[in-house]
Amino acid sequence: MGGFLDYVPGDSWLHRLNPLTKIMISLVLCVACFLSANHILILIIIGINLCMGALSGTMNRSLRILEVLSKLAIILFIVQILFIRDGNILLQLPFNILITDAGLSFSLLFCLRFIAATMPLVLMLSVTQMSDLTNVLVSKLGIPYKYTFVLTTAIRFIPIFSAEMTNIMEAQIARGVDFDTRNFFKKIRLLLPLCVPLLISSVKRIDSGAIAAELRGFNLRKRNSGYRQYPFKKKDLLALLFSVVLIVVATQVPAFI
């Protein structure tokens, strides 16, 4: 099973868009979530994400991401709703904890924003090869290759470190470490020492990667070193037009409450 950030090969219209357009769309969808305080518009943005997932052949992943984000959102919702005391009181709980209408509305908005703003970024990484992402940032935006390399390497290393952590945990479980404990502090005490092997393996991996890159002429790379061209086509312009419309709608639609 691939990680959430792995590229999913395909030939859908979303795959064929210019990588810069894909970055723009994902950023616009994120920004639109924060410009609007309308719950329905944000739900529509989540719907747009799912539609794009379906059209690009990554529906299963989109649904999995939605599931994971929803679980996190529930935790955020509970934390938020307990600490907002503005608005009309709907329910009074022990220890003077208040559930208010404003708290309910804001917590819901916060969670919807969290889901709607994260999904497009994951979708963008699912339909864009890392090399294309790096090349387009260098050739079209003129960002120095070093910085784009840092960005893409950081993203690429997330699943690698996750797999490494799983292996380290397996090694510790095989020694008798019981991570299933319900005691939060005990769990933290058991997990903290694992940072040592993870850090050491990460530093070693990055160090050897840096040496390998140097030996292959990493510092000789310039803006025009990439041989691939990324021309803008009609569908890119249409996608950008859609982004502009969405931004305008997000700023114009009134808040839900």
Added chain:
Amino acid sequence: MIHFEHVSYGYGKTSTIQDVSFHIQKGEFVSIVGANGAGKTTLSKLCNGLLKPASGMVTIHGQNTQNTKTSLLARTVGFLFQNPDRQICQNTVYDEIRFGLECVLNDPIEVDRRCTETLDQFAFDGERDPFSMSRGERQQIALASLVACKPQVLILDEPTTGLDYQECMHMMKIICELNEKGTTIFMVSHDMELVADFARRVLVIREGKLIGDGETRAVLTNRALLDQASVLPPQIPTLAHQLGTGFEAVFTLNEMADIVEGRGQ
């Protein structure tokens, strides 16, 4: 000791282990050989409950791995990983050995006693920083922290990878001593010379299926079986095979030397 009954396991839709059955008795030294991706590591992880079988049953010392926590099985089964850096997580050798012991023992006096005993056995300085030691030494620390727990079964996943000849022989000497004292050894290895020299029984795996199981000499001289598993036989049996008539039964260096010497005279 270890019982596999029609065990199958898969990652996602891919079936990695298919209907594997075998039994390992207490005190045996068994090695498993096969090509990369054949399922050797998966099989070894099924032995200590890190992976649970999709179908069939694995029992270790009478405990079904399906409903026993791996951390509980760790009292019976020690698992030495190929990469010791995944296991070592403490700042001194003493603490590293102690960390594993504390997971399986509740008696602090016994923990201290075993730590000291293991440090003596492996001739380690307990105050040294494991991360500043060589790869071979780190592998020995990983083994030491398992040995301290006195497991009845020791699973070794490529235990000598990255070690030089001397480190490799030192490691195998310790493993053989444990085996002589009754510890069951289950070793995954690509090194056919090592398997030929130390294992007394060999399992051959190909694409998740067990295609061979027998005494080391019988398995490692069965060229058809090893070809099928894409495994290169050890050098002496290969040379004996090429020399032809009169050398068919040769398996060890001493046997080869005796025959060559006899012919010379």
